Amino acid sequence: METDPPTNLNGIVPMRFIYRSAEWYERLYPQSAEWAEDCFRLVHRFAERPPRSILDIGCGTGLALARFAGPAIERWGIDALPVMAEAARQKNPDATIAVGDMRDLHLGRRFDAVIMLGGVFSHAKTNEDVSKTMQVLAKHTEAGAVLAIEGINACALLSGAAGQRNWSIDVEADGDCYRGDAEISIDLPNSLFHLKRTWAVGDEIIDVESSDHRFMLPLEMEVHLKHHGFSLVGFADNGQMRPSDMSGARAWLVAVRNAD
Ligand SMILES: C[S@@+](CC[C@H](N)C(=O)[O-])C[C@H]1O[C@@H](n2cnc3c(N)ncnc32)[C@H](O)[C@@H]1O
Numbered sequence: 001m002e003t004d005p006p007t008n009l010n011g012i013v014p015m016r017f018i019y020r021s022a023e024w025y026e027r028l029y030p031q032s033a034e035w036a037e038d039c040f041r042l043v044h045r046f047a048e049r050p051p052r053s054i055l056d057i058g059c060g061t062g063l064a065l066a067r068f069a070g071p072a073i074e075r076w077g078i079d080a081l082p083v084m085a086e087a088a089r090q091k092n093p094d095a096t097i098a099v100g101d102m103r104d105l106h107l108g109r110r111f112d113a114v115i116m117l118g119g120v121f122s123h124a125k126t127n128e129d130v131s132k133t134m135q136v137l138a139k140h141t142e143a144g145a146v147l148a149i150e151g152i153n154a155c156a157l158l159s160g161a162a163g164q165r166n167w168s169i170d171v172e173a174d175g176d177c178y179r180g181d182a183e184i185s186i187d188l189p190n191s192l193f194h195l196k197r198t199w200a201v202g203d204e205i206i207d208v209e210s211s212d213h214r215f216m217l218p219l220e221m222e223v224h225l226k227h228h229g230f231s232l233v234g235f236a237d238n239g240q241m242r243p244s245d246m247s248g249a250r251a252w253l254v255a256v257r258n259a260d
Pocket of ligand 1 (some may be wrong): 078081125
């Protein structure tokens with residue numbers, strides 16, 4: 001594989017605390033298993049035939065790749081963080097996993113399905129990042145390939161339908177109870193949301209991590225996809241693509257790669 005590890009990892013994924021270990025990440029994001037299941041069903045629903053190859057971009061700990069395991073499918077995953085790539089490798093020893101940046105990926109082959117779950121796409125923050133990531137998607141998909149993207153739902157975030165922008169989570173680990181207080185603020189001119197999470201054990205603050213994420217509304221996403229050779233076939237606030245008013249906290253998009 002021609003992918004070199006990115007040099008400036010903190011610039012790509014600044015959150016050190018939530019990604020400090022695979023186990024920790026899976027405790028914080030128990031929804032990952034549900035995303036993997038929904039994604040498996042969506043890909044099979046929209047593909048003309050069962051995919052013989054799949055690429056998971058921002059594969060995290062490899063839960064979705066594991067869901068796609070089977071004798072007739074080649075599975076590849078990339079993630080910007082070595083700790084995530086290593087966890088994905090352990091979970092999927094017969095898959096090809098590498099450290100890589102979704103904006104600059106040259107695997108030299110195309111796939112029947114490409115998936116990006118858990119807000120990976122929102123790490124493309126600038127228009128240039130979005131365009132580079134779209135080029136990567138176009139370059140790595142066969143005609144008819146299914147692209148599935150899941151992340152924060154911008155419609156609900158901006159309208160307030162997603163509910164409160166501050167929330168807390170409690171995580172038991174290493175014999176301690178960690179509390180993570182998250183706050184989201186919105187930078188409208190730059191189409192970014194800023195996530196700040198303060199971690200404490202008891203009254204002691206042990207880390208503050210923050211990150212910026214791009215938000216895109218459905219028609220904006222559709223125009224980028226069209227420009228890069230994809231047809232949008234579904235956009236909903238649920239992983240079953242039920243008709244929706246887009247008020248749910250997360251959004252799913254499915255697109256199909258057009259013939260060249
Ligand atoms: C919230 S996690 C989602 C992980 C996994 N897809 C899941 O469903 O659990 C976001 C992942 O995106 C990865 N990521 C962020 N920016 C990236 C980039 N530019 N290229 C590749 N991976 C990236 C992070 O390292 C992290 O593993």
